[in-house]
Amino acid sequence: LKSGEERGGMNILSNNPEKLVLDFQPSDFRDITTLWGTTYPVLRYSVSDNYISFHHPLHWFLGQLLHCLEFLDPAKLATVGWQSFKELIWSFDDPLWEDGCPYKDRPEDGQDMGAILQANPDLQRKLLVIFDYPIRVCCLMSQIRSYLWVRNGHIAKSSAAHYCEICLRHNTYDLDVFLVQVAFTLFDPDHLLLTIIDRYELLDFFSEGYRPEKHPSYDPSQLLHMVELFLNLLVVCMSERSIVAGLTLKEQARRYIVHGTITQIAYTDLMRQIPDRMSELTIYDQIINQVANFRPPTSTNDIGYYQLKDDQLGEVDPYFIHYSRNKKAEAEQRLRQHAQAQKAAQGVEATTKSVFAHTPLLHINK
Known part of the structure; x- marks a missing residue:
């Protein structure tokens, strides 16, 4: 059974409640070969068996630092000796690179030193360990949502x-997802994808197929749910761009309001779904009136509702990072109904399985 312990005011989850001391576990890697024959080193770690916590303040601090990368364009990096962001990151543990790339070590053919440093197995493993923590947290959230931690819930x-x-x-949570996105830009995508699959304990599922009786941790329903949440994480990593695109607070507030009003919702309920830093904006109510229609109450016992305007549905992402499963279904239903209505207006026969695509996020080219 999973059990929780308190260490320094933080919840540390484990399946070994009798263990009183948190032993340091050195990083241990194993080689995993893909179906197409490429072998990658993957950190040996099991979310189901090892100690794990939601709280990683240093990683959140790293995420906040990387949040400011919009100020580090190539021209500014060049003034301190780096050619690219990848070169900056991959040289983090080399003392010769503390003040930028030594001129004498710069390749004459202009090759990016980031690619050269990435081939260093020691540097690669150190960065893999650093970026493994947000992946573990995402896996832990998926396990909790799949009811793996119910008995000590x-x-x-x-x-x-x-x-x-x-x-x-x-x-x-947003910063952990952002760090996973950053990891996809630093490592070979196949390498990181293999790491995430291993962390979700789905290697056998994707290599041997659906054989739930063999899985050591998941029962059949949990296994399928974990696969669904794994795929959802990949979709979120591709579609969630609010931090990557550097959206302003006003643009983020608009995005939250758009996704919050996809179905009818009262003003007070909408306020509960919007972070205070956004709802306290002076133009908050103005944004609501721009994107949503208001249905006034019809009696003294009724309340008014807001609902997203049809012409704003193009901004809705059914895989919004903070949507629950039910909310995703409601968003997809609204988008599908709108697509069917548009087809009917054009004289095209409506089908029960309409295909739709949401408009790219505003300012994605920032």
Whole structure:
């Protein structure tokens, strides 16, 4: 059974409640070969068996630093000796690179030193360990949502709820997803994808097919749910661009309001879904009136509702990072109904399986 312990005010989850001391575990790698024959070193770690926590303040600090990368364009990096962001990151542990690339070591053919440093197995493994922590947290959230931690549910559920609180998730869950996105830009995508699959304990599923009786941790329903959440993480990494695109607070508020009003919702309920830093904007109500229609109450016992305007549906992403499964289904239904109505207006026969695509996020080319 999964059990929780308190260490330094932080919940640490484990399946070994009798263990009183958190032993340091050195990084151990194993080679995993893909179906097409490429072998990658993958950190040996199991979310189901090892100690794990939601709280990684140093990683959140790293995420906030990387959040400011819009100020580090290639021209500014060149003034301190680096050619690219990848070169900056991959040289983090080399003392010769503390002040930028030594001129004498710069390749004459102009090759990016980031690619050369990436081939260094020691540097590669150190960065893999650093970026493995946000992947573990994403896997832990998926396991909790798949009911793997039910029997000691109070600690696990309260930790997950605190981690995803509306007022905190911008500095917790959102940053962990952002770090996974950054990792996809630093490593070979196949390498990182293999790491995530291993962390989700789905290697056998994708190599041997659906054989639930063989899985050591998941029952059949949990296995399928974990596969679904794994795929959802990949979709979120590709579609969630609010941090990557450097959206302003006003643009983020608009995005939250658009996704919050996809179905009818009261003003007070919408306020509960919007972080305070956005709802306190002076133009908050103005944004609501721009993107949503208001249906006034019809009696003294009724309340008014807001609902997203049809001409704003192009901004809706059904895989919005903070949508629950039910909310995703509601968003997809609204988009599908709108697509069917448009086809009917054009004289095209409507089908029950309409295909739709959302408009790219605003300012994606920033």
